[in-house]
Amino acid sequence: MTARPEGTPVWADAMFADLDGAKTFYGEVLGWTFGAAASEFGQYTQAYKDGRAVAAVVPPMPGQQGHSAWVLYLATNDAAAAAERVRAAGGAVLMEPLRVGTFGSMAIVRDPAGVVFGLWQGGDHEGFELRDAPGSYGWAEVFTRDTAAANSFFPQVFPYRVQKIVDDNVDYSVYLLGDAPALGAMGMGPETPSEVPPSISVYFVVEDCDAAAARVAAAGGQLLFGPLTTAHGRFASFVDPQGAAFSLIDPAAAEGEAPSTIEVS
Known part of the structure; x- marks a missing residue:
């Protein structure tokens, strides 16, 4: 798969206290199915439509319980460099760039007005396997x-x-x-x-x-x-x-x- 240009929306995930409830809801609304939870990555669970990855759900980490929200990830060739550009433009880095096994590197950032989004530097996981189609x-x-x-x-x-x-x-x-x-x-x-x-x-x-x-x-x-x-x-x-x-x-x-x-x- 060819890497997406920097700034391309490439992934979305959300934390849910009731993970089974989230799976049921989005399964009924969008026809999603779900893979096995990745215990080494905090029970991170990918959602699929027609067998292709479209999003993920995850339970909150200890101390992060609160309001559920979808997070959009934007592609970058270098998560650390993009995080520095966020800072230079007046934003904040909420989670420093982190390597996620062989899947890629991520960071969570915020713009000056409070909009939270993610940065994703793809490795084995380059993002959406299906988009712009029903259920994605x-x-x-x-x-x-x-x-x-x-x-x-x-x-x-x-x-x-x-x-x-x-x-x-x-x-x-x-x-x-x-x-x-x-x-x-x-x-x-x-x-x-x-x-x-x-x-x-x-x-x-x-x-x-x-x-x-x-x-x-x-x-x-x-x-x-x-x-x-x-x-x-x-x-x-x-x-x-x-x-x-x-x-x-x-x-x-x-x-x-x-x-x-x-x-x-």
Whole structure:
């Protein structure tokens, strides 16, 4: 497998106090199956769709019990160098680069506004074996109260070009690698409760967003927003029974024209 360009979303995982409950929920919603827990790596358990790795779940380490959340990992050729770029751009390194056996090296970092994400330097494990297909990763957005700061920070860490959507009703930017969109950035408006933390929202692809939303409800999840049809697909946002936020999108249900953009960096 060819290594992904730096800044490419390559993996997602989440900690759950109730690991079996998480497996049941995402199995029912996305059709995931799960491999054996890796005891040498804290019971890290990969999720599969059609036999290909799409994400992972893990129980919290001692002292890390708390709110469940999905973490998106961005590719880097050198985790230590990328962590230093995070610091130089005003961010923080929460977990120093760590070698994970022969699989690769990881770090957990945070941007100046509080958005947490991972760095992944691939070894034997280069990331998603399936993406942009039902049951797998499809998109992600930086959800922040300071998009100007995000639009400055992320291109200092990765070789992103930034385009801003021309629309007075939405504060949205797209980060591109070359001409390919890699990540979005959405401004948190005044309607967002103050207790909602900045984060990266991970989208998983489904074939029918409304049917998937019904599965989420039946499995004990909560609808936060949508379903809504856009030029990029029909999507909705949720929290799972353990409090981890995520979104689902059906790209085939897209309607309308994509909005205009302007280059900002």
